[in-house]
Every structure is written in C-alpha cells, then in structure tokens.
Amino acid sequence: MIERTRFQPPEPPAGVVGGIEALCRQVRGDVIRMTTLAGSGHPGGSMSSTEIFALLWSQAAVDPENPRMKGRDRILVSHGHTSPAVYSVLGRLGFFDAGEAVRTFRLAGSPFEGHIERTVPGVELTTGNLGQGLSGACGFAIADRLAGFSNRIFVVMGDGEQQKGQIVEARRFAKAFGLSSITVVVDMNGLQISGRTADVMPVDLEAEYSSDGWEVIRVDGHDIPALYRALRPSGNPAGPRVVLAETVMGKGVSFMENDPQFHGRALTRAEAGRALAELGIPDDLDELAEARRAGRPAGRTFHSPCSGGAVLDNVGNPRTYPPDHKGDNRSAFGLALTDLASVNSDRVPLVFDCDLAASVKTEAFAKAYPSHFIQSGIMEHHTASAAGAASLADRVVFWADFGVFAVDETFNQHRLNDINMTNLKVVATHCGLDVGPDGKTHHCIKYLALMGSLRNCSVIVPADPNQTDRAVRFAAANPGNYFIAMGRSKTPVITGPDGTPLFGEGYRFVYGAHDLLKPGKDAVLVTMGSMCHRALEAAAILERRGIALEVISACCPVSLSPALLDRIRGFPLAVSYEDHDRETGLGSRIAVALSAERGAPPLLRLGVDGYGLSGDPEALYEMQGLLPEQVADTIEKRLGRLTSS
Ligand SMILES: Cc1ncc(C[n+]2csc(CCOP(=O)(O)OP(=O)(O)O)c2C)c(N)n1
Structure with missing residues (x-):
C-alpha cells in the first residue's frame, strides 16, 4: 500500500517514492505482457507516461473503493492509447483486478479495450481521438466549481497530441475562466508515430502555454520527487498550470528506449522475454497466452457509465402560445x-x-x-x-x-x-x-x-x-x-380540429410518439419541424381539390414507432416532406423502416436536393419544389398515376 498524501507534504515521503518506483517496474512489465499477449497496442508512450500515472493515481484525492466519490480529484488521460499503463496502474492500486486487465487486454468481450474506457473504474473520460481531454477537463472544472468542490483536475497528454488545434481552444478557455484547478502534464517523450515531434510538426509548448497565460514548469518526467513537487497545489491560483515532463519513449527497456517504432508496435514473444528479463519481471507469457486462448471473456462492463445523469425534477409550468402567436x-x-x-x-x-x-x-x-x-x-x-x-x-x-x-x-x-x-x-x-x-x-x-x-x-x-x-x-x-x-423563421402555432393549440394545455410530450396533425384517407404525408405548417397548407390545397391528405409530424425521427409504420401501411401513397437533405433524412429513415414491412405503399420523398442557394427561404423552397402548392401538385400527380396504372 502506498500512502496517499494528496500532494500535501512539500516533499514526497521516502516510502511513497519507493512504493511508486516499485509500482512503475511492475507496470512496465504489465505493459509488455498486455501488448505482446494482444499482439497490438501502444507500449512506448505507456512506458514514458508510467511515473506520471503512478504518481497521480496513488497520490491524488481518489478512492479505489469508491471511484465515483463526490468531490474527488479527476484524472483524465487525453492520449487514450496509453491504456496498458493506465489499466495496470489502476489495477495495481486496487481499482479492479490487474490480472484480468493483463490477461484480457484488447480481447473481444473484455472491458479493457484498446483505448481507455470510462466504464473502467478510475477512468474519468473515454478518449482515443486525440485532442479532446483538456476540453473535457475544462467542462469538469467548471461544473465542479459551481458545485462548490475544491478538487483538482489533472490531464495527461502526449506531446505529439499538442499539434491538435482543439487544445489551443481549451487552453484559452481554461485561462479565461481562471480554471486554476487544472494541472496538465504533457508526456514530452519527443516522439510520435512518424518520428520526432520536432520534425513532424514543431510546437514550442513553453512559449505557447506561457503566452496563453499558463504557469509552465519543466521537469524530468521519470524523477518521482521532482514530478511530485511539480504536481503540488499551485502557488499561482489565478490560472492553470502545465507540467512539461521530459520523458523517454519505451523507458525501462534498453532496446525500446527512444525508438518510435514502439509507439504502436507490440514486442514479439522473444523480444518480450528479453524485456521482462531486463525489468526483472517473471516471464509468465506462455501461461497467460494459454489462459487467454481458453476463451473470450463474457462481455461485461463494470457499471453503467450513464448512471446518475442529472435531470431536473421540476420543469415548471409549460407555456402555451395561442393560435395567433407570431414567434419562432x-x-x-x-x-x-x-x-x-x-x-x-x-x-x-x-x-x-x-x-x-x-x-x-x-x-x-x-x-x-x-x-x-x-x-x-x-x-x-x-x-x-x-x-x-x-x-x-x-x-x-x-x-x-x-x-x-x-x-x-x-x-x-x-x-x-x-x-x-x-x-x-x-x-x-x-x-x-x-x-x-x-x-x-x-x-x-x-x-x-x-x-x-x-x-x-x-x-x-x-x-x-x-x-x-x-x-x-x-x-x-x-x-x-x-x-x-429547429429553423430560424417564425413558425405558426399548430392547431387541432377545434382551433385550439394542438400542443397546448393537456398535451404531454412523449418521446417516440408521432403527432397526427390532420387525418386523411387518400395519401399520408410524414414531416417534421418547420415543414409541419407547410404540410398542412398543402393538405388544405388538396382538400379543395377533393383529395384527403393525412399529415403526421414525426417529431422524433430516429424513433419511428410501430404505430406510425402501421398507420402509413394503410395508405396507397406515403410522402415524406422535410427541410433536410432528401437522401439522408426522414424520407430515408421511413424508406428503411418500411422496407421490412409487408404491403408498404410507394414512398415519395420530398426534401432538399443538393445544396441550397442564398435567398428568401420561400424562394429557396420554390427552387426545390417544396412550397405547399408545389407539394400538392406533386402528390396529386402521383396519385393520378397510381390510379391510372
Ligand atoms: C485525432 C487523432 N488523429 C490521429 C490519431 C492517430 N494517432 C494515435 S497516437 C498518434 C501519435 C500521438 O503522438 P504522441 O501524443 O506524442 O503520443 P506518443 O507517441 O508519445 O504515445 C496518432 C497520430 C488519433 N488517435 N487521433
């Protein structure tokens, strides 16, 4: 057990340094075993970030017994490909069984996926597409500050990753909002997939972070006491801090060090044997491989990642806009x-x-x-x-x-x-x-x-x-x-047969339900959003021509209910009508849903074809044949063809 100091003593106790050193050796052994067993993964960056991860998860205010503890420090890893080291550190610090992580890393059905997953206890945010971790940290920092927590938010990132533009946005944001709870650690191993970061795309991190108003500390990222001091609470509470941690890719195994091929290549069986011997870790790869072959793990996640999504119990009194309301x-x-x-x-x-x-x-x-x-x-x-x-x-x-x-x-x-x-x-x-x-x-x-x-x-x-x-x-x-x-323009209030608002008093929104705006028998038109009132206009025009068009609003267009599909099936012609790309919108969704239905009617899809131009919306709709009059003509023509064929 490593004493958890929460970075309070000015120097790390000797026992803490010793404990972390021992942990790091084990972690490097795990990284080799995991990636070689899986035959893939990212050992190089995992081994350069090892001390950073070990220090953070052993010293910060987190609790392996209660990983979702309120007010905890949050540790985010933005370069999610360093998952082997993250899982090993977390497992060995008691968040879960490290053995399972080693044995099943990247195996179908295992929760220990190739990039870190929030379903794993201790992982704050799933990452993998580089450049988003600092933004996530800013979101947590803002929300936690509003909640009154005085916790710290740590973010570990790669140095190649610093080339991403979103990080610049996040840096500015953290400074603008005075997010002094944020401490970034950049693993400065100097390498990325294509070679030296300085050659691939040079970034002067010290100058950039400083000019964005951050406190910058440079440190040897494998020197545990120095790293510990750099991670202690800031003396500069006005802004965030970055720790530029100089590291060595593949640290700890002589033939891996500073070789970019090990960014994303697992060692062969023979190489792994040599690496484990160098690290002084027993070589149990053959037994582990046997256990891994024994079968894929039953798919499981530790917990539902969305548990506790905040909601408001009191939504107040809905407003009802009268039929003559002119608003958007x-x-x-x-x-x-x-x-x-x-x-x-x-x-x-x-x-x-x-x-x-x-x-x-x-x-x-x-x-x-x-x-x-x-x-x-x-x-x-x-x-x-x-x-x-x-x-x-x-x-x-x-x-x-x-x-x-x-x-x-x-x-x-x-x-x-x-x-x-x-x-x-x-x-x-x-x-x-x-x-x-x-x-x-x-x-x-x-x-x-x-x-x-x-x-x-x-x-x-x-x-x-x-x-x-x-x-x-x-x-x-x-x-x-x-x-x-929603659109931009004013949208008339939809009314029911009695002239009162259809979505007014007594209406309750139910996700997935469709809304019958007007019954009809000759054809059914399904629409959404700002086209609803235009669809009703088209129906009124057709009514005058003796055609009864039913109009339905599918306001939850990804959840087309069986009831809606049943209803559509009863008509000789179905029409979709939308202010959306015709090929990828509501009409396509209806077509796919109907394709599984027996006796589905032909579907006429009306929507935006190609890009629109600049102009008054009505003129743009006209160019696309989407004005109510045009829609009525098209439907009438199609119905005529249906009856004559
Ligand atoms: C947005 C995005 N682009 C590309 C990749 C593919 N990719 C994974 S790791 C990596 C290099 C990262 O370099 P660095 O941050 O220095 O990590 P290290 O090599 O030190 O592990 C790239 C390009 C990615 N994961 N995300």
Whole structure:
C-alpha cells in the first residue's frame, strides 16, 4: 500500500517514492505482457507516461473503493492509447483486478479495450481521438466549481497530441475562466508515430502555454520527487498550470528506449522475454497466452457509465402560445430555459454559447444567470467536448448554436460524447433552408443524418413553439443526450380540429410518439419541424381539390414507432416532406423502416436536393419544389398515376 498524501507534504515521503518506483517496474512489465499477449497496442508512450500515472493515481484525492466519490480529484488521460499503463496502474492500486486487465487486454468481450474506457473504474473520460481531454477537463472544472468542490483536475497528454488545434481552444478557455484547478502534464517523450515531434510538426509548448497565460514548469518526467513537487497545489491560483515532463519513449527497456517504432508496435514473444528479463519481471507469457486462448471473456462492463445523469425534477409550468402567436421556436426554447432555471434555483442548468446568444435566444438566460452561462467564444470543438464532460458532473447542460456549428462543425466531438454516454442537451437553431439568405454554408441540412446516427442521442424536431417548449422541458427532465433541431423563421402555432393549440394545455410530450396533425384517407404525408405548417397548407390545397391528405409530424425521427409504420401501411401513397437533405433524412429513415414491412405503399420523398442557394427561404423552397402548392401538385400527380396504372 502506498500512502496517499494528496500532494500535501512539500516533499514526497521516502516510502511513497519507493512504493511508486516499485509500482512503475511492475507496470512496465504489465505493459509488455498486455501488448505482446494482444499482439497490438501502444507500449512506448505507456512506458514514458508510467511515473506520471503512478504518481497521480496513488497520490491524488481518489478512492479505489469508491471511484465515483463526490468531490474527488479527476484524472483524465487525453492520449487514450496509453491504456496498458493506465489499466495496470489502476489495477495495481486496487481499482479492479490487474490480472484480468493483463490477461484480457484488447480481447473481444473484455472491458479493457484498446483505448481507455470510462466504464473502467478510475477512468474519468473515454478518449482515443486525440485532442479532446483538456476540453473535457475544462467542462469538469467548471461544473465542479459551481458545485462548490475544491478538487483538482489533472490531464495527461502526449506531446505529439499538442499539434491538435482543439487544445489551443481549451487552453484559452481554461485561462479565461481562471480554471486554476487544472494541472496538465504533457508526456514530452519527443516522439510520435512518424518520428520526432520536432520534425513532424514543431510546437514550442513553453512559449505557447506561457503566452496563453499558463504557469509552465519543466521537469524530468521519470524523477518521482521532482514530478511530485511539480504536481503540488499551485502557488499561482489565478490560472492553470502545465507540467512539461521530459520523458523517454519505451523507458525501462534498453532496446525500446527512444525508438518510435514502439509507439504502436507490440514486442514479439522473444523480444518480450528479453524485456521482462531486463525489468526483472517473471516471464509468465506462455501461461497467460494459454489462459487467454481458453476463451473470450463474457462481455461485461463494470457499471453503467450513464448512471446518475442529472435531470431536473421540476420543469415548471409549460407555456402555451395561442393560435395567433407570431414567434419562432428558438424564442420558445429561450423562454423555456429561463423558466427551468427560475424553478430550479439550486440546480440551475449550465448553458454554453459560442458567440451567438442573441440569435439562439440564450441572451435572457445569460443576463439572469451569468454564473451559469458559459461564453466559449468561436471555439465549437472545445465547447462540444467541454459541455459534454460538464454534463457528466451531475449538472443539466445545454449547448445552443446554429445547426452548422452545433452539428456539422463538431460531429467528431459529439461522437466521443456519445461513446461517453454524456447527458448533453444540444439545441440547434437555424437548421435547413429556412435560414435563407446566409446561403449554403449556413444551411444545416444533414442534422438528422449526423445526429440521428449517434446511438445514445435522442433527436427531437418540434413542430411549433408549443411543442418546442414541451420538448426542452422534457429533455431537461430526462437523462442522456438530446438533440433538438429547429429553423430560424417564425413558425405558426399548430392547431387541432377545434382551433385550439394542438400542443397546448393537456398535451404531454412523449418521446417516440408521432403527432397526427390532420387525418386523411387518400395519401399520408410524414414531416417534421418547420415543414409541419407547410404540410398542412398543402393538405388544405388538396382538400379543395377533393383529395384527403393525412399529415403526421414525426417529431422524433430516429424513433419511428410501430404505430406510425402501421398507420402509413394503410395508405396507397406515403410522402415524406422535410427541410433536410432528401437522401439522408426522414424520407430515408421511413424508406428503411418500411422496407421490412409487408404491403408498404410507394414512398415519395420530398426534401432538399443538393445544396441550397442564398435567398428568401420561400424562394429557396420554390427552387426545390417544396412550397405547399408545389407539394400538392406533386402528390396529386402521383396519385393520378397510381390510379391510372
Ligand atoms: C485525432 C487523432 N488523429 C490521429 C490519431 C492517430 N494517432 C494515435 S497516437 C498518434 C501519435 C500521438 O503522438 P504522441 O501524443 O506524442 O503520443 P506518443 O507517441 O508519445 O504515445 C496518432 C497520430 C488519433 N488517435 N487521433
């Protein structure tokens, strides 16, 4: 057992240094055994980061018995390929059985995957695509500070990784928000896959971190007392600190040291034998290989990574916008957000913005709750990751942005959030051709294709301000990632047969349910969002021509219910109608769902074909044949052909 000092004594006790030295030798042996057994992995960086990991997890305020302890220090590893060393350190410090990690590393069904996974106790964030760890740390730091914790957040990164632009965004953010709880350690082994980092893409880390306002310390990353001193609480609480830890790739095994091939190559059986002998570790590789061959582990995870996703129990009283209301969905979102904050004064949501608060309607929230409004600047990659991590810290978190920035710009970050099973509510305004004159760079027409492809993300495309209000409250009251998409323009209130708002008093949002906007018998049209009212106009035109078009809003387009498919099946013609890329949106989803159905009707898909141009939305819809009159004509023509054939 190594004494846990929490970095309080000015010097590490001798027992601590000795304990960590012994641990590091074992860890290096584990790294060799794991990667050779698996036949792949990243031994070089694992062995240069070993002292850093061993010091952090043995000394920081973390508890192997209670890895999710409230107020714990958080240790993030951004270069997730160093998983062998991370798993070995955690296992040997008692977070789980190290033997299992060694035996099953990278084996199908094992929780010990090739890059570190948040399902493993002690791992704070799944990483693997480089450059996102510091952003995650910023999100945790913001959320933990609001929660009143005085914990520390450590982030270990690679030096090649420093070439990523998102890290620069995160550095600025950490300084701007005075995140002095953050200490970064860069493993400066000087090598990456293609050779020397200085040759691949030189980065002057000392100058860059200093000019971004960080405290910079340079240290020998294998010198445990020196590293310990560098990791002690900062004397400079105004800002974050980076420790540039000079290390040696493959440290501890003579023929691996400073050789970049060992960044990502496992040793052969014979090489591993020599390496273990050098380290003074018994060679049990043959027995381990036998045990590994005995069978794949039953797939298991230690715990559900999303357990405890924060929710708001009190969502206040929904607002009902009357039939003559002239407003946009984004304003309804902004008002619902301030409502949620006002009825949850002890659990105010955290709201991230990227310089668009006035347009995405979070300005009122920003004024009323400045401490919970995070102005991230034009740094969307960082923001997506930071907001995702913050949402894992027992806080309801919203990020509102234009569709093209909330989705297209940041898909990679959403994907990692999805893998981390975060609890983030992304609200994308300005979706579709509805954005109009800003032109094709600003038309987000792939939001369903992209966000709908994430496996842990619910997608809602509300029909009007009333449904937007309910959807926002629903997302805040339910755990998990939600993506809520809306256009820019004013959207009429949808009314029922009695002329009252369809999504008003008495309406309850249920995820996955579809909404019947108008019954009909001759054809069924399925739509979503800002096209709902246009679909109703098309239905009214057809009504005058004696054709009864049924109109359904599929406001949860990734969850097309069996009830909806059943309903569609009863019609001679189905039509999908969307302000989204026609090939990858609602129509495609319906086509796929219907392909498994017997007796499915032909499907006419109406949507955006190619990129739009710049202009008034109505003109852009006209160019795409998406105006209600055009839609009515197309449906009438198709029905005519059906009956004549
Ligand atoms: C965004 C991203 N691009 C590329 C890779 C592939 N990759 C994995 S490790 C690595 C080199 C990392 O170098 P460094 O940070 O110095 O780590 P070390 O070689 O010291 O282990 C690359 C390019 C990745 N994982 N993520």
